[in-house]
Amino acid sequence: MKILVPVKRVVDYNVKVRVKSDGTGVDIANVKMSMNPFDEIAVEEAIRLREKGLATEVIAVSCGVAACQETLRTAMAIGADRAILVEVGADDDLQPLAVAKLLKAVVEREQPGLCILGKQAIDDDANQTGQMLAALTGMPQATFASKVELADGRLVVTREVDGGLETLSIRMPAVVTTDLRLNEPRYVTLPNIMKAKKKPLDVLKPADLGVDIKPHLKTLKVSEPAGRKAGIKVPDVAALVDKLKNDAKVI
Amino acid sequence: MAALVIAEHDNHAIRGGTLNAVTAALKCSADVTVLVAGGGCAAAGAAAAAIAGVSKVLLVDAPHLTEQLAEALAEQVLAVAGGYTHILAPATAFGKNVTPRVAARLDVAQISDVTMVESPDTFQRPIYAGNAIATVQSADPVKVMTVRTTAFDPAATTGGSATVESVAAVADPGISTFIKREVAKSERPELAGAKIVVSGGRGMGSAENFKVLEPLADKLGAAMGASRAAVDAGYAPNDWQVGQTGKIVAPQLYVAVGISGAIQHLAGMKDSKVIVAINKDAEAPIFGVADYGLVGDLFDAVPELAGKI
Numbered sequence: 001m002k003i004l005v006p007v008k009r010v011v012d013y014n015v016k017v018r019v020k021s022d023g024t025g026v027d028i029a030n031v032k033m034s035m036n037p038f039d040e041i042a043v044e045e046a047i048r049l050r051e052k053g054l055a056t057e058v059i060a061v062s063c064g065v066a067a068c069q070e071t072l073r074t075a076m077a078i079g080a081d082r083a084i085l086v087e088v089g090a091d092d093d094l095q096p097l098a099v100a101k102l103l104k105a106v107v108e109r110e111q112p113g114l115c116i117l118g119k120q121a122i123d124d125d126a127n128q129t130g131q132m133l134a135a136l137t138g139m140p141q142a143t144f145a146s147k148v149e150l151a152d153g154r155l156v157v158t159r160e161v162d163g164g165l166e167t168l169s170i171r172m173p174a175v176v177t178t179d180l181r182l183n184e185p186r187y188v189t190l191p192n193i194m195k196a197k198k199k200p201l202d203v204l205k206p207a208d209l210g211v212d213i214k215p216h217l218k219t220l221k222v223s224e225p226a227g228r229k230a231g232i233k234v235p236d237v238a239a240l241v242d243k244l245k246n247d248a249k250v251i
Numbered sequence: 252m253a254a255l256v257i258a259e260h261d262n263h264a265i266r267g268g269t270l271n272a273v274t275a276a277l278k279c280s281a282d283v284t285v286l287v288a289g290g291g292c293a294a295a296g297a298a299a300a301a302i303a304g305v306s307k308v309l310l311v312d313a314p315h316l317t318e319q320l321a322e323a324l325a326e327q328v329l330a331v332a333g334g335y336t337h338i339l340a341p342a343t344a345f346g347k348n349v350t351p352r353v354a355a356r357l358d359v360a361q362i363s364d365v366t367m368v369e370s371p372d373t374f375q376r377p378i379y380a381g382n383a384i385a386t387v388q389s390a391d392p393v394k395v396m397t398v399r400t401t402a403f404d405p406a407a408t409t410g411g412s413a414t415v416e417s418v419a420a421v422a423d424p425g426i427s428t429f430i431k432r433e434v435a436k437s438e439r440p441e442l443a444g445a446k447i448v449v450s451g452g453r454g455m456g457s458a459e460n461f462k463v464l465e466p467l468a469d470k471l472g473a474a475m476g477a478s479r480a481a482v483d484a485g486y487a488p489n490d491w492q493v494g495q496t497g498k499i500v501a502p503q504l505y506v507a508v509g510i511s512g513a514i515q516h517l518a519g520m521k522d523s524k525v526i527v528a529i530n531k532d533a534e535a536p537i538f539g540v541a542d543y544g545l546v547g548d549l550f551d552a553v554p555e556l557a558g559k560i
Contacts, residue, residue, distance in 0.1 A: 013515070017293045017379045018420050026378075026383050038310055040365050073369055095360060096360075097354070097355060097361075099362050100355055124378050125379065125495065126361070127347050128351040128363060131321065131347075131349075131350075131355070132351045132354065132361075134321075134413065135325065135352035135353075138426075139426070140427040141322070141348075141352070142421070143347070146308035146489065154548050159344075160344070161344040161345070161432070161490075162441075162443065162490060162491065163435060163441070163490055164432065164488075166431070166433075167429075168429060169427070169428045170428070171427070179489075179496075180483070180489075180492075180496060181483070181489055195254065216359060216360035216386045216391050217360045217362065217390075218388045218389075220386065220387065224383065224384070225377065228260075228540045230541065231526075231542035232542075233543075233544045234543050234544065234545050237559060239451075244543070247284050249553055250449075250524065251524050
């Protein structure tokens, strides 16, 4: 069984982004970029399934600019066997629906038994692509997964839902999206980084896949959120209780 | 124009987020229908009909919809979607799971986590953990969106008198099966809608120490939350996580104890009305957003606070 793992190159989670003064977006020039943290968890899960003998090949795929090759090399350093970049131009506004369509085309070529994606990317915070891929391919989905098991040709997935956990059994091929506690991704070692450089990386264009990537949403502006000012420090608990009761009137 | 709200419910009662989604729907269209799809869900349908502002309830009652799995529910939404210009659901684990399936099948974009309806085709939504707000315009004939529940007041649960129309269920795609749900039983209010939240962070030091917060939460009638660091360390259950990738809360009072205040955590609580931070590190970023900061040992301060309230 092949496992397809889509990965996204995003602004590193430690970076606090700045909104551009002209309101057209956030400034990501010269900012550290990394693999979306949920996608790292997805790659790790796929590698673990292969290490258990439940999968034969892990294919990382990214849709984005040429620099996403770095992200794919990272995925291969974690352990993915090969990679595919669906390359778009720097001016293309690639939105989740278009990504899902590109991934569907890749699924049709590669015929994976399982697709593992991060539940959301930490840049646009959309939380859509996995579900959309599942819908477009007619696959079942198990989103926000905290445990994945393969049994008798089906996937048994524990999901993090509001208030607790839910367990589903889904037919394969299927889509799983990862939550934070699914696993802890391994550290990438130098020998594996070197090995990853030699692994195959194919580059395709959306046109090669016959997919129209036109955006459906137009971003009119991007602005700073309403700021929140720091309040006051209180000297002791008694002063705090007084403030909460008499100033804020919340207790 | 007409809006369809996908109700989140447990077959007996409507869950809170649905009420916020109805308010958002009313900003898109005066004609709001609520879809209640479930198994043995007549009571939830009746509750939906009583929500103020709702014109119509579509009730779909079938055994395979009891657990509202995404595959079956999305098919059902698609079956009734004709004629609606807006399809909304709360941006909860439920809504996030099902709405992208609907959007993709309609070949339209989804607008996630809407915090403001500027006009029926223009919306605001936070990106980058709330460090930027994007205003987006949809060119699609149908606007599919999830609604940030803390950004819209809940619609009143009474005062409505919607008609209830029973709709035949479409077939179960039969590709997913529910096995079980383990929901933590708690006397405390639900985290997402609680008026007061007491949250602990890595500074709590252990799962055992987290219990220090309980008397305070009990006194305040508060829900309990946690930072990602505390959840990752195993101090608190997963579904307590407040933040960019956990729950978004905006209570009247948020008490952050032993939480340093990473941007990912602030993304989940900075819209709270009043924020109290208790931390021994005077330089912790949480003090940058707190209305009232107390620098000190939480193990002294929290019991004292519980005692004085």
